[in-house]
Amino acid sequence: MNGAVQTRRGRLQEQTRDEIKAVARRQMAREGASALSLRAIAGEMGLTAPALYRYYPSRDELITALIVDAFHALGDVLEGARGTVVAEAHANQFVAMMHAYRAWALAHPAEFTLIYGTPIPGYHAPEVVTDPAVRRSLAPLLALLAAAWQAGKITPDPAYAAPPPPLGERFGAMLPGAAGGRVPTAALHVGFVAWAHLQGIIMLELFGHIAPVVGDPELFYAFEVRVQLLRLGLAPPG
Amino acid sequence: MNGAVQTRRGRLQEQTRDEIKAVARRQMAREGASALSLRAIAGEMGLTAPALYRYYPSRDELITALIVDAFHALGDVLEGARGTVVAEAHANQFVAMMHAYRAWALAHPAEFTLIYGTPIPGYHAPEVVTDPAVRRSLAPLLALLAAAWQAGKITPDPAYAAPPPPLGERFGAMLPGAAGGRVPTAALHVGFVAWAHLQGIIMLELFGHIAPVVGDPELFYAFEVRVQLLRLGLAPPG
DNA sequence: TGTACATCAGTGAACGCGCGTTCACTGATGTAC
DNA sequence: TGTACATCAGTGAACGCGCGTTCACTGATGTAC
Secondary structure (H helix, E strand, C coil): CCCCCCCHHHHHHHHHHHHHHHHHHHHHHHHCHHHCCHHHHHHHHCCCHHHHHHCCCCHHHHHHHHHHHHHHHHHHHHHHHHHCCCCCCHHHHHHHHHHHHHHHHHHCHHHHHHHHCCCCCCCCCCHHHHHHHHHHHHHHHHHHHHHHHHCCCCCCCHHHCCCCHHHHHHHCCCCCCCCCCCCCHHHHHHHHHHHHHHHHHHHHHHCCCCHHHHCCHHHHHHHHHHHHHHHHCCCCCC | CCCCCCCHHHHHHHHHHHHHHHHHHHHHHHHCHHHCCHHHHHHHHCCCHHHHHHCCCCHHHHHHHHHHHHHHHHHHHHHHHHHCCCCCCHHHHHHHHHHHHHHHHHHCHHHHHHHHCCCCCCCCCCHHHHHHHHHHHHHHHHHHHHHHHHCCCCCCCHHHCCCCHHHHHHHHCCCCCCCCCCCCHHHHHHHHHHHHHHHHHHHHHHCCCCHHHHCCHHHHHHHHHHHHHHHHCCCCCC
16 A cells, blocks of 8 residues: 555655756746746756656646745745744844845745736636645744734734724634734734735836836835834834 | 828828737737737738738837837826816825726736736837836826925825935936925835835735735725825825 | 566657748839829 | 829738647556465
8 A cells, every 4th residue: 555655656756746846947037937838848857748747737737836836935934034033023023024025036036926926828826726825925924913913012003093894804814713812903904014015015126116216125125124113013123 | 291290101000000009908908918919919900910010010019019008098097087186185186096096907907917017028128118108107196296295295204204325315316307396305205105005006906916815905905095195194185 | 586467657749729020922002293 | 184103001821939738659667476
């Protein structure tokens, strides 16, 4: 019985699947996410295109795998950044995570574009597969939010004191079941907006719309990260 | 001499060029900006592909024309929205313009994506041609900012009181020569950030990352527009 | 330990498709005298 | 007003390319007795 422990062939399969994804990522980095081509990947691996069908049933499923991987990579990076800062320094954790977020996006533009850029024409991601990956990617940020709230370190910007009720209801569902200390709507709202703000700026920077205006995108971004600390009411780091 | 006044053939030329662009826009709306194809456009017009070379020397030049048009369309929409509100009501103008901005993006996702989405692989926009169009698209917003400042209606959020010097220098160059009443750095900074914020949210919404979280993107956006009024220190509309 | 058999990775040819661009051409439209 | 000529829009065939996917196949790897 070839049960939980992997058989030799199984290991090789997985290894090749990983190599395919690695080559695909390299190729996306060069040509952009939408230029992904099975033939080119196979060529670079010294294989013929049909061989790839042993590993992925279609181009779309390969794309899905790359998307899932990208979300997980982002989540790992955020978690890693959080780990470099002592647990009590919530503001410093936020700063570290959001800088890691941007750094990852700049270092892996194709993967970032794959998950947050223009959807690839003709491809539609199966949400059942994608959804857990999305959640995982943002889990470290939500965990920080919940921890900081529980520690009494969050005082949402007054502008978010009373969001209209329909928004309030939805934000309540953001945190997984028992994830946090009943984080209130305003904190979730302002947290989501802070993420959207920085995420939006990163997209704009990546597509060339920030640098021409501000000159130094890194400095601009760092400033905005600190502004988000104010919005969250997290004391800025010393 | 076929001087400034157009010859008959010239008029027909321009008419056909416009039709090509219109068909291209329809096609982008269906298949996405990167699926733009000369053969498909020609087909839909009842022509063969080589015929298009009478009107555009290459696919890339057609794309450039579409980009320039999109920026101008956006600028026109903003200016139009501004015109629907009395000149003294700066806050109301801002609200009207930013809602028109989003409405245009949602109504013309392909054109919006063309100018603010993932760059089309293999295409690089000639900045000399593109740059004036970009400026034109944002001119109405900058004009509003300058007018509101001159009227003493702007009090930038304290967070933007003292941006780091390198940013300050750059923002000074945003306004064209004699455009405004010496709008100070802080106002330009907060204005640019307000634009980036809303622009980023629109991109996120368009690519499907807002609705799943907030339920009602329109409500969410309207809330954020009003928050930007606070950041600008523009009294919110009654 | 050795043999017979099943599994499976990878090949090579082919299908049918679409792409941008070039070229020599036809036939209609406009111009000059 | 009529004729000769130049201009130019559009055609059809072709070039060379790349794509995802299918199919019957070969040959190596692993398995069972």
